[in-house]
Amino acid sequence: MIDSRTLDPRFKLRIAQEPGGENIKKCFSCGTCTAGCPVREVTEAYNPGKIIRMALLGLKKEVLSSQFIWLCSSCYTCSERCPQDVKIPELMSAIKNIAVREGYLPSPLKDQISLLSSYGRLLEISDFENEKRNESGLPLLQGTTDEVRKIFERLGIRSE
Amino acid sequence: MNKSKDNLLPFQYLLYLGCTVPVRALNYELSARKVGEKLGIRFVDIPEFSCCGYPIKSVNRYASLLMAARNLALAEKRGLPLATLCSACCGALTEANHEIRGDRTLRKRINEDLYQSLGRRYEGEGRITHFLRVLQQDVGIERIKEQVQFDLSSLLLAPHYGCHYTKPSALYGKIEDPENPESLDELILATGAEPISYENKLQCCGGGVLAINEQVALAMTRNKLEHVRAQHADAMVLFCPFCSIMYESNQRKIEKVYDTEFKLPVLFYPQLLGLALGMSPDELGFKMNRVKPVELLKKINRRAA
16 A cells, blocks of 8 residues: 655656656556566566656655666667657666665675776776787787776765 | 679778677677678777776766766777677667767766866767677678678577667667667578577567576576577577677576576677688687587588588
8 A cells, every 4th residue: 555645746856857767757657668578577576667657656765775676677678669758778777876876776786886996897807818818819908997987986986 | 703802891990899898708809800800891999998888877877978988089089980899888889979969068068077087078979880780781791792601501590689789779870670670680691591580589688687686687598598499599699798698608507597408509690700701610719609519510510611
């Protein structure tokens, strides 16, 4: 049961102001996104149509603190088929961006932020890797760059 | 028919490797470079390229744009178009470029941050494509056919398009129908091999959720492995390093979890093309393939032209 006193009617407006979330209010619940979703096919934990409905209703905490918003694989199948141009993967990104600002950052992503800060890439190109590349006749790459870290510092992105 | 190199135009591209290819898909990089060289594509390397920004999009969309803009600024300085091997990199860089070009306010903000933090600028002149599009559009199917020296007609191959190569279609200017893409099928046909069709051919590999929920990701990967097996394909053919991690690197794990056996070889398209162009499996990095395509190679050796 949903207690209407706990709903936040401004939540959808906040999402609509977030880049990528602009079209959330266009959703008329046809279910096309959920019907064709390859993640939904293997788990009931993810249901894009339901997430949109929850957000429109104002179930802010339930949406932002959930695991399910992180299950979109960004395959864009729904995006191509949505009759209302809701741009669901972009909408999910917008919701996730808000969730991160509210303190809900999943630990795998914390790890990715650390790696990107340290190396400028998700995978380090160590001397070992460059040696392997050399043996295969591939050009050597710059192992790390601190420019991604500088971008993160400027924007206040931290893994903690 | 004139098969000399002279009638091939030199296409020049900055080769964008991203995070995964230069560490975990050396066979893809190696075969792409070898095939490119043979077909008159000149690759220029920029060792300073970093991550495209895609992994950070769900954390901070603006940061992902800024990371993409950094790479695009490096490319712009060289004045050459950029070709990616990874489909997610292609998507992220194309999307960032599209947004930065189309929104003057955003462009101003991006440039202020780029300049203040890195001393760089990006004017929005970058051009981005995927290596497979270079093969399909610049080199062209006909020219590839002319160069084929080795008979691969005995091979039945399952094309895997992945997601970010055709979608979102609005971003790519409707290069091809995302619900019925044909470019990879045509490129496989050009090698002489036969592309097969199978259930849920366009389905996502699951890679996008691997870090968050491995169980869900592997279940998605397994679905397609089952569909491909049902059609008795000799191998799956793809062109994204992350799709390869799912179907090839994780294949053993999926076999264990689901108590089954696929032993399905997974080839990067340039490895297949290289074979057709007469190159040896060694040259094309076949030794680095995790699922050994022993049977597949036997099958074509018997029919070597």
